[in-house]
Amino acid sequence: MRFDRVRRFWKEERGxxxxxFIFVFPLxxxxxxxxxxxxxxxxNKQKALAAAYEAGRIACxxxxxxLASYHGQQRGMEELDQAIGAELREIRILPQGRWRKGxxxxxxxTLHFTLPASGGKYEVTESYHMMIENAEGD
Structure with missing residues (x-):
């Protein structure tokens, strides 16, 4: 008798x-x-790469x-201003040796930002290597 009730309840499909919905919605x-x-x-990773490229392109x-550092930062910041949730933005021009043609x-x-859904902090750093094309002197 007890098993009949369980069997009827188990076969019932209401609800x-x-x-x-309750089990699948959270997933x-x-x-x-x-x-x-x-x-x-x-x-934001793509924006950081584009910013590094633009900064390098104007700096070279x-x-x-x-002047390379100043104009590179200006151009790169324009690109980083379009990032999602950006908190800290930085563009650096790092010469390898003296500023000479060749x-x-x-x-x-570098871009620090907050993730929109989870609220976690995240950092992206991208770099681009270029050759100096126009330098005074030598």
């Missing part, structure tokens, strides 16, 4: 959709939030390291 929510965070990371035609330098972009 099954609600239970399925879908976590997946959605994970995708938002991953998109922000990929987008400057006549000296001071020498190389590194343009480095």
């Amino acid at each position: 099954s959709q609600l239970l399925e 879908l929510w976590v997946l959605l939030m994970f995708s938002f965070d991953q998109f922000a990371i990929m987008f 035609v400057q006549p000296n390291a001071g 020498n190389h330098f590194e343009a480095r972009a």
Whole structure:
């Protein structure tokens, strides 16, 4: 007699959709939030790379390291201003040796930001190596 009640309850399908929703919705929510965070990371990584490239591109035609650093930071910051949730942005022009035509330098972009869904802190650093094309002197 007791097993008959259990068997009838087990075969009953009322409320099954609600239970399925209750079990599946949190998993879908976590997946959605994970995708938002991953998109922000990929987008900001691309913005940091574009900023390093733009900073290097304008810096390589400057006549000296001071102007290269100034104009590189200006151009790179314009790109980093478009990042998602950016808190700290930095562009650095790092010459390898003296600022001479034919020498190389590194343009480095660093971006600290907060992930939109989880609220975690994240840092992206990208760099681009270029050759000095236009330097005064030598």
